Amino acid sequence: MNQFTYTRVSTKDTAIAALAKDKTAMFLAGGTNLIDLMKSGVTSPERLVDINALPLATIEETKTGLRIGALAKNSVVAEDKLILKHFPLLSQALSAGASPQLRNMATVGGNMMQRTRCHYFYDLALPCNKRQPGRGCGALGGFNRMHAIFGTSELCIAVHPSDMCVALTALDATVLIAGPKGERTIPFGEFHRLPGTTPEKDNTLQRGELIMAVDIPFNKLADHAHYLKVRDRASYAFALVSVGAALDISGGNIREARLAMGGVAHKPWRLTEAEAVLKGQPATEDTFRKAAEAAMKGARSFGGNDFKLTLAPNTIVEALKTASGRV
Amino acid sequence: MKNDIQNKPINRVDGRAKVTGAAKYFAEIEVPGMTHCVMVTSTITRGSITSIDTKQAERAPGVLAVLTHLNMPAIPGWAADNSKPSSGGEKLRLLGSDKILFNGQPIALVIADTLERAQYAATLVKTIYKKEAHKTDLAKHKTEVHMPSRLGDYSRGDANAHSTAPVTLKADYVIPIEVHNPMELHGVLALWDGEDKVTVWTKTQGVKDTQETITAAFKLEEKNVQVHSEFVGGGFGMGLRTWPQDIVVIAAAKKLKRPVKLVMTRQQMFTMVGYRPYTLQHISMGATADGKLSGMYHEAIGETASYEDFTEATVRMTRFMYACPNVTTKYRIVPLDRGVPIWMRGPGEATGAFALESAIDEMAYKVNMDPVEFRILNFAETDPERNKPFSSNHLKEAYQLGAEKIGWFKRNRQPRSMKEGDWLVGYGMSTGVFGAYRGGSTCRAQLNGDGSLVLQSATADIGPGTGTAMVQIAHEVTGLPIEKIRFELGDSSLPPSGSQGGSATVSTVGSAVYDVCTALKEMMAAKGLSFENGAVKGNIKDVLAADGKPYLEVTKESKGGAEQQKYSMYSFSIHFTEVHVHPGTGVVRVKRVVTVADSGRIVSPKTAASQMIGGVTGGIGMALTEEAIIDHRYGRFVNNNLADYHVPVSADVPHIETIFIDKPDPIINPMGSKGMGEIALIGFSAAVANAVYHATGKRIRELPITPDKILAV
């Protein structure tokens, strides 16, 4: 770990100013990802700007939905009564992530900003285009069991590891951002990006910008929501594949469907085509299977992750079965 | 011992100290003037160091020294030994030359006044290497075998019987690299007093063994080497030797004339303190149509380092477990550019049992028999390898007890016939076995004027609850209440004992405790004292005053006698499990476990049950989750942390029912107790694989059984 200075800020403006002043400064929230990255030498900020004192940890009801502050802890959001009532999918996704100790520290903003768990990214002795553009991708011809099957590029096949973000993508959330030039909003699905030719960029947040909150609009999907995470052990493991499914079912027919996957792409992977297949159809296993087929269009594997081509559609079907109540 | 009475379950005597933090582990020890060492490790797998630039690191704040092969003082005992490893490689002499023998090998020690400063300075060391082609992939180099000097080939009867029998079976098995990963990291704190006297706090399974290694390395007198390891946060075998990095850190402390502490990183735990070797196995088995085993062939190829042979008893179980007239076993090792392996809980036996007990299950199905009945039909009444009677063997009873408890005979034996919701349900079982040993140990007893008893022996407690078991044995012999007895261990100045390994501590040290307590009673009798109703009868204070001593003291050496040679001594376990397998996601969940141990008289029922639960948990890891993965292009691990190397978490572990036969072994030792640390794990992975077969109809012969393997077959 390099030597760094530590500053604590308590307002949005001082936070943003602190980053504007210092090119290597970074925000520190729960620290559960950033500190690990610093220990392994992947990230070496010379200044940490601790934002935990900012008043951004609340969960509030607005006219159109719920607003979750960027500093709300993952465990608090997962157990919040409003969240449980309106967006059980988000609660389930959060509870499926990491461990209780980590969730007690991790924040919503930090969770969105967490970096890939690809080992080549973490090990300075191994090649990684995301860590060091131009150095090559270790995962392509190497250990890629955990890696992406959608939206990959020749430079990067890493996945975004978040569970929470899968739910937020499915729930059509919006991100509220503040920066030196003022505030802006961005649809959650456009927050993260695909690697393309610049895999070093995980998302569209500009340097110096601060995530303030996430807005989730109310919906009618709370009764039929399920987050299914398939992993190598029963808890405390990243997803091989995860599926967030939420349905609005009436008289056995699907009025509206939301579907997103984790562990399959450089960003939380919304399945709009599969949603279209589900819409208006009877909530049966046959429909679910067709949706899963539609979801898998364009999937491509790299050896170690070939099994995801089978696992992903199966997981979609299972998640939909549970969400619909047809277990 | 009152062999007809079952022992009482008692709480761990050191439990309170552990949960309150009063128990201090080596890394928590602080001494005045202490400095911190961080190791820089190689990023290539084989070759040499062309240059190593330490200038920047030396100039970093707080740095006291950066030691590399260029300025490292020679280790006197290492220089004296110039024998060649039989692998044909060269001996590992850390920081003794520019040679790199494995990835992650220490190449520099950075020592600073604080840990953080040492960590930072370590990032400033710049190394240029000359790379050579490396080998780390056993599967790729499996023909480059080397015959170990130990564990030679074995054959009895007709060597072809396995393939000429009416019913035959051939199968290959793969065990990945597994890493012990105890919670506590390894390391050492060394404090010199002048040039020829040193005190060391470390994590070791044997303080006497560590003392001996240090004594030899620095050519010191044994009495001038003091080793402390009072508490160990899990060992599982990785603490069964004193590693070369411990020695170089001790040497650094000598050179700096300052105490130096090293606490390794989790990443370094993967490359420097051993592991369960990647192993390939082949089994060929023959049986008659009515289910009698007629021939077995078992071959194993394990990996070792280029600089040292590591061997383990992978194929031993096949030689004696079943009544089979024709058995051949072969064991080979392949030297690779890797750190050396070391025994990991239920060492080679756990590896071998996975193959043998999977094959036995498969054969039972081939001859259309229940796997339990098949094993009972082929039960060996006497040890067919050594032609000796077993000192005790209650396997048949154990099979019965376990089967009843889990409802074995109520299941539908047909594969893929049982379901619960969408989940496929399977039952599986297997046998585990490990030698029951008794080594030599010395114990000292001190009986104080207040009637309290202190027992001392330089053994270890890596977690099983050694102190608790010893106190319980002393309680049985003396009748003193548990609270009046204390057992001290983990200190090399105490009377000698061997390392804690091979499931032998209760048998070995427990016998010494038994003997010394018996001797104490004799001594007391001569002085008109005795134990009665949980207290000392007679005036002990007067006796002590007359003798001018603070306590009555007896020291007793204890070891097995000649009668032990007449018997084959083993501990046995039978594991039964019920698993659920999701056919869509490939997820396997262990739902129920019943484990039966035939390990003689149970000295401490509570810690013994914990031991079985811990072993089964390790077995769940072996079966379903644990695997250290190397990218062979680079020779580096790609999951060397506890987030990606999956040890089972609580959610993976169901309630584990432990059953003890609890019948004393009449031969092994005065308590009649056989070991149980290893049998708790040995065989469990096969029980899971067999249950997965019963659930799905698919045989998985490569561990761990992760969802991708279920979906692939």
Ligand SMILES: Cc1cc2nc3c(=O)[nH]c(=O)nc-3n(C[C@H](O)[C@H](O)[C@H](O)COP(=O)(O)OP(=O)(O)OC[C@H]3O[C@@H](n4cnc5c(N)ncnc54)[C@H](O)[C@@H]3O)c2cc1C
């Ligand atoms: C062992 C382990 C297992 C895990 N398993 C899972 C899992 O199964 N599923 C899962 O989803 N996650 C998992 N995680 C990841 C965990 O969810 C993240 O580490 C956590 O959410 C990060 O939040 P934080 O507040 O600690 O972020 P920090 O570490 O404090 O920050 C992370 C990044 O976000 C930036 N940042 C933080 N807040 C803001 C903000 N408001 N605006 C702009 N930038 C900001 C920081 O500058 C930094 O770059 C795991 C982590 C670990 C260590």
